[in-house]
């Protein structure tokens with residue numbers, strides 16, 4: 001499927017002027033009616049970013065190529081869209097997008113929201129959302145936009161913002177800290193198991209929150225939450241550079257399951273345009289806590305992300321399950337970091353990279369066992385699948401062990417869809433395209449099965465749609 | 473049902489790769505033919521060419537199925553027409569469940585014939601009953617297709633697929649090799665159970681043993697890329713007793 005969902009909207013007068021300066025940061029903070037402490041935090045980040053830029057500290061170690069980004073040639077704040085700006089009914093929606101919904105199996109009740117149909121027209125989904133909001137409130141779960149959290153729960157934000165990804169962390173995280181627009185916030189109180197997948201019914205929530213999203217999720221002691229980010233449907237993104245930050249805090253005995261499906265504009269077949277996605281995601285796992293990252297990455301021209309876990313509590317568990325697909329001229333450099341600090345900490349990494357067309361796919365992963373991490377274990381499995389002979393797959397593991405009791409296993413493989421497999425399926429009457437799809441989703445199964453059930457089907461369809469034209 | 477005339481086929485990527493050198497074979501509806509032949513004589517190649525594997529190129533001759541040439545028909549459409557190949561070495565497909573695989577296969581068949589697809593419930597019922605019929609360990613069905621299956625388990629799984637898809641022409645490529653006595657009986661039962669006036673079978677085998685359970689109408693010997701001799705069940709007995717020496721000596725290929 002060609003990606004046709006990208007159009008240029010009129011620039012409202014509410015937008016920040018082009019370029020990045022202290023004034024831009026102040027402008028954003030003022031627009032958001034933020035308290036002084038947050039403005040100060042942003043400014044500190046901005047000043048730090050200036051030093052990084054002066055030092056030319058934009059990271060260059062990843063195996064991705066792109067023209068130099070001019071940070072003064074960008075708009076850092078656009079006013080949120082007003083209801084009524086978008087199409088008024090499904091009849092006005094781009095038929096190609098509707099077709100994409102069909103192919104992906106996006107539930108009917110979500111299509112209107114995803115297509116940006118004016119909210120007033122969407123009674124059903126609004127009431128669905130409200131029902132769940134009530135349910136969450138009764139349990140004491142806070143789930144709202146980042147801006148609302150700053151206003152209504154400043155103590156929580158103040159306590160945890162930057163506690164996992166400090167504003168000095170890296171070039172893109174620092175930039176995000178200075179200019180982030182909005183994002184999501186969730187807090188689950190002690191002992192509470194969140195009964196729904198956060199976001200499945202709110203998928204659209206982050207729409208309009210712009211290119212510098214900031215997400216903060218806190219699972220208090222002995223709580224559980226499963227959070228879903230993104231969407232299989234090709235959602236319009238007008239800006240090219242995206243630098244998001246996600247911070248997860250899992251206190252003692254808590255568990256966070258964080259799933260991502262990313263299908264942003266990958267650029268044209270010829271490799272023109274497409275989103276640059278530079279993301280910093282990290283979680284902190286306290287005693288007996290567990291953090292599990294699952295991602296299906298099929299979009300963006302460039303993907304640069306390493307969802308990580310700091311296993312600082314004894315017996316804590318970190319998991320990373322990833323399928324990254326690069327077709328045409330897409331480039332992905334993705335993986336994880338598992339930093340073992342506590343005793344008996346355990347991490348699991350399953351990375352599946354699929355390269356087709358001229359796609360370049362790199363797994364980059366770090367496993368670090370610190371001196372105090374007695375009996376830490378890691379299992380890494382890292383598989384690449386090549387479709388065609390013009391694409392590339394690369395595996396770059398970094399392993400650092402400072403405690404002799406650690407046990408690490410690393411398995412890696414590179415394969416192609418074999419003629420024997422294809423012929424076997426086709427001999428049973430399955431079409432060539434469907435056969436490829438079956439083999440590829442089967443190959444990715446260890447990751448897909450980690451996704452929330454209702455989303456796994458869509459993700460599998462997404463792999464198929466993303467590979468159209470590359471196979472058969 | 474099947475009419476193969478002067479079939480010449482070669483391996484696409486290999487020079488001088490001609491393997492089938494003028495093979496002729498006619499099978500009527502309801503008939504069971506056995507093909508025997510030394511290792512490397514081209515039995516599996518013939519089965520694959522029949523099923524439409526693109527690694528082989530037909531350079532001369534024709535294959536007609538139900539009166540129509542299928543040389544230009546891709547493998548999946550040949551399957552829809554009712555050609556089934558039980559593989560000598562079935563492929564392993566990681567992450568794909570046998571259930572899911574067979575549902576997709578049967579759906580494709582129904583779609584092409586314009587029949588209604590089975591619902592998940594209907595298919596599950598059918599699947600479970602066939603699993604019981606071919607006495608395959610149900611635990612295997614929870615694994616990936618053929619992955620880690622023993623040789624015999626793979627063959628039973630092929631029989632399961634045969635029983636579900638109910639093809640018109642089934643080619644069993646050494647399905648009896650590596651089977652224990654009980655499994656052999658299951659294969660025989662599966663074939664005998666599906667035997668009907670409008671369904672035909674080709675049994676590729678090295679052993680008369682299978683043919684004691686399934687009585688073939690015709691037995692062929694394939695040597696040097698041709699069917700060099702055709703007879704009744706007694707031919708299989710001779711092969712088992714005497715080997716292929718006589719056939720190889722009598723039929724030195726013209727170009728050798």
Ligand SMILES: Nc1ncnc2c1ncn2[C@@H]1O[C@H](COP(=O)(O)OP(=O)(O)OP(=O)(O)O)[C@@H](O)[C@H]1O
Pocket residue numbers: 483486491509510511512513514515516517518527560
């Ligand atoms: N794809 C291929 N590439 C190269 N050579 C091939 C290919 N397929 C078949 N051959 C060769 O063709 C000949 C016939 O092979 P085939 O597998 O058809 O034999 P067979 O009669 O089935 O033997 P067996 O009894 O051992 O199963 C062999 O010499 C084999 O090596």
Ligand SMILES: [Mg+2]
Pocket residue numbers: 515516517560645646
């Ligand atoms: Mg063979």
